[in-house]
Amino acid sequence: MKIASWNVNSVKARLPHLLAFLQDAQPDVLCLQETKCPAKDFPVLEINGLGYRVETIGQRAYNGVALLAKRPAEELLTGLLGNGDDEQARYIEASFGGVRIASVYLPNGNPVGTDKFTYKLAWMQQLIDHTRELLGREIPFVLAGDYNICPTDDDVYDPVAFRDDALCRWEARSRFRALVYLGLTDAYRIFHREPHRYTFWDYQAGRWHRDEGLRIDHLLLSPRATDRVAACDIDKKPRAKERSSDHTPIWCELAV
DNA sequence: ATGGTAGCCTTGCTA
Numbered sequence: 641m642k643i644a645s646w647n648v649n650s651v652k653a654r655l656p657h658l659l660a661f662l663q664d665a666q667p668d669v670l671c672l673q674e675t676k677c678p679a680k681d682f683p684v685l686e687i688n689g690l691g692y693r694v695e696t697i698g699q700r701a702y703n704g705v706a707l708l709a710k711r712p713a714e715e716l717l718t719g720l721l722g723n724g725d726d727e728q729a730r731y732i733e734a735s736f737g738g739v740r741i742a743s744v745y746l747p748n749g750n751p752v753g754t755d756k757f758t759y760k761l762a763w764m765q766q767l768i769d770h771t772r773e774l775l776g777r778e779i780p781f782v783l784a785g786d787y788n789i790c791p792t793d794d795d796v797y798d799p800v801a802f803r804d805d806a807l808c809r810w811e812a813r814s815r816f817r818a819l820v821y822l823g824l825t826d827a828y829r830i831f832h833r834e835p836h837r838y839t840f841w842d843y844q845a846g847r848w849h850r851d852e853g854l855r856i857d858h859l860l861l862s863p864r865a866t867d868r869v870a871a872c873d874i875d876k877k878p879r880a881k882e883r884s885s886d887h888t889p890i891w892c893e894l895a896v
Numbered sequence: 897a898t899g900g901t902a903g904c905c906t907t908g909c910t911a
Binding site for chain 2: 649650652653674676700701702748750756788842843844845846847883885886
C-alpha cells in the first residue's frame with residue numbers, strides 16, 4: 641500500500657501536476673495540504689477520472705486538506721476536535737482497508753511572538769492528545785503531512801539563519817518530539833540517514849536551484865505501521881516542473 | 897543587498 645503526501649499550494653493551480661503525479665506514482669492514498677479550495681469547488685471530476693475518490697475540507701484562499709484514494713474512505717473524521725468545528729481546515733483522517741491515514745497541515749507559526757506561534761503550539765498539543773487516543777486503538781496508522789517543523793538542524797539548509805524561525809524554534813521542536821516519542825516513527829529516517837534532504841524549497845532567491853530547502857513534510861508511523869514499512873522516499877520530480885508547488889511529495893510503501 | 901516569488905481574487909495576507 642503506497643501512501644503519499646504533498647502540499648500542493650492550491651489544488652486548482654496545481655491540477656495538471658496533481659493529475660500527472662497520480663498517474664505516474666499511482667499512490668493508493670494521497671494526502672494533500674494547502675488545497676486553498678472549499679469542498680464544493682474541489683476539482684473532483686478530473687480526479688475521479690483517474691480512479692480516485694476525494695474526501696476534503698477546505699476554505700477560501702487558505703489551508704485545506706484532502707484524502708485522494710482508490711478505495712472508499714471509512715470512518716471519516718474532519719478536524720482535530722472531532723466534529724468539524726475547527727476554525728481552520730487543517731486535519732482530515734479516515735481508514736482505508738484497515739490502515740488509518742491522516743492528512744495534516746500544521747500551522748506555520750511565523751512570526752514568533754505573535755498569536756500565530758501560540759496557535760501553532762496549541763494545535764500541536766491537540767494533535768498530541770488525539771494521537772494518544774489513536775495509539776490506544778492499536779491499529780496501523782500514518783500521520784502524513786506538512787508539519788511546518790524541521791526536526792533537527794540537519795533538516796535545514798541554514799540552521800543559523802532559521803534558529804528563531806517558527807519552523808525551528810525549540811518550543812515547536814520540543815512538541816514535535818513529544819508527538820514522536822508517544823511511539824511514532826519518522827518513516828524517512830528509517831531509510832535515509834544523510835543530512836540536508838528536503839521536501840520544501842522557497843520560491844524566492846533561487847532556493848530550488850541551489851538546493852537550499854527544508855525537510856518539513858513528514859510521514860509519522862504508528863508501531864504497527866512501522867512494522868510494515870518497506871520503503872520511503874522524497875520524490876523531487878514535481879518540484880522541478882514549471883509552475884510547481886514549493887513543496888514536493890514524500891511517500892512510503894506499507895506491506896499489505 | 898533586509899531583497900526575492902507564488903496564490904488568492906486582495907488593494908494586503910500568508911507562506
